[in-house]
Amino acid sequence: MAEAAEKVKLIAAEHAAEADATRRLAPEVVEALRDAGFARHFVAAGRGGAQGTFAELTEAVFTVGQGCSAAAWCASLSAYSSRFAGLLPEEGHDEIWASGPDTFVVTGQPPMGKGTVVDGGHRLSGRWTYVSGVDFADWALLCGMIGDEGRFFAVPREDFTVLETWDSVGMKATSSHAVVVDDVFVPSHLSLNRADLLTGTSWSPVPSHNVPFQAVGGLTFVAPAVGAAMGALDACVSVLSGKKQSVTSAVDLVRASGQVESAKLLVEQNARVLDDREFTPAAMARNERNVAYVAEVLVDAVGGLVRAAGTGGLAEGGALQRFWRDVVSCSSHVALRYETASVRTYPASVVN
Numbered sequence: 001m002a003e004a005a006e007k008v009k010l011i012a013a014e015h016a017a018e019a020d021a022t023r024r025l026a027p028e029v030v031e032a033l034r035d036a037g038f039a040r041h042f043v044a045a046g047r048g049g050a051q052g053t054f055a056e057l058t059e060a061v062f063t064v065g066q067g068c069s070a071a072a073w074c075a076s077l078s079a080y081s082s083r084f085a086g087l088l089p090e091e092g093h094d095e096i097w098a099s100g101p102d103t104f105v106v107t108g109q110p111p112m113g114k115g116t117v118v119d120g121g122h123r124l125s126g127r128w129t130y131v132s133g134v135d136f137a138d139w140a141l142l143c144g145m146i147g148d149e150g151r152f153f154a155v156p157r158e159d160f161t162v163l164e165t166w167d168s169v170g171m172k173a174t175s176s177h178a179v180v181v182d183d184v185f186v187p188s189h190l191s192l193n194r195a196d197l198l199t200g201t202s203w204s205p206v207p208s209h210n211v212p213f214q215a216v217g218g219l220t221f222v223a224p225a226v227g228a229a230m231g232a233l234d235a236c237v238s239v240l241s242g243k244k245q246s247v248t249s250a251v252d253l254v255r256a257s258g259q260v261e262s263a264k265l266l267v268e269q270n271a272r273v274l275d276d277r278e279f280t281p282a283a284m285a286r287n288e289r290n291v292a293y294v295a296e297v298l299v300d301a302v303g304g305l306v307r308a309a310g311t312g313g314l315a316e317g318g319a320l321q322r323f324w325r326d327v328v329s330c331s332s333h334v335a336l337r338y339e340t341a342s343v344r345t346y347p348a349s350v351v352n
Contacts, residue, residue: 005064008033012032066228068231071173080107086209092191110143111145112127113143115186132176133174134162138157139154139155153186160181168329200213211277221291221336229263229298232305233256239312248307252304267291288340303324
């Protein structure tokens with residue numbers, strides 16, 4: 001996957017400024033993401049998927065993020081959304097991946113909809129916000145409540161409406177718009193219990209489909225941020241190239257490079273926990289802590305890079321200011337906050 005990710009990085013970097021201006025990924029970038037295999041990464045080999053590892057995906061997202069943060073975000077979420085779809089009944093797999101393993105699935109995780117039980121399935125209505133990548137989605141996996149039970153429902157593109165509500169100053173091209181479903185029938189084989197996703201309980205023999213949600217934590221969202229910070233580091237070096245650096249600029253640059261590298265190592269640690277299936281309370285709590293800490297460190301790092309570059313780094317068409325905005329935007333995600341990580345009490349082995 002590494003070679004394919006490098007190709008996406010180059011294509012995405014070429015279109016990154018355009019994507020930032022138009023607030024959407026260029027068709028060439030979307031097709032490059034599909035061709036690289038992000039959507040199929042966690043799909044079962046029997047369905048033509050890669051049945052890949054978390055570590056492989058994480059490194060690939062880092063790479064794409066160096067070229068375009070929004071492309072990396074969509075790459076990551078397309079893979080993880082397909083992983084969620086892997087928990088559907090086998091008949092649901094037959095339908096979602098009927099045309100092959102490269103179907104783009106997007107997810108609305110908060111239970112913002114309501115469903116009612118009917119013969120053969122459910123009827124679903126609701127509005128979900130911040131559904132990233134929805135501009136080019138083939139299916140949406142949306143969470144709704146049926147009484148006190150949360151369920152996810154897979155809805156094909158023709159059965160939902162997209163409202164263009166995403167107007168963030170960063171990560172502009174992620175198409176994180178709102179999705180509306182109005183009284184749509186969803187058959188039973190296109191639905192799964194939210195509790196199964198949280199506990200990582202599935203009939204599927206694919207290891208990556210059977211992973212507790214807490215263990216994954218914010219890996220989905222923090223890997224693009226790391227890639228973006230790596231891109232910011234490259235952009236800062238480019239701005240400073242050939243210029244006489246002040247001592248302050250040199251210190252800021254060196255400090256930021258250490259912060260970005262340490263952040264990368266912590267995120268790689270999280271991926272290893274998942275691939276090694278180390279689902280102990282301590283390891284899962286550490287994963288959640290790591291992503292919150294990394295998000296904080298990366299914001300500090302890119303701020304230092306902007307200081308190091310000076311006025312030249314803030315040119316409106318320049319890459320550094322774009323990466324800076326994107327990292328700050330990424331860090332605002334609820335999955336990357338200490339408040340989220342601290343909901344559970346950390347074992348002594350984590351905090352000591």
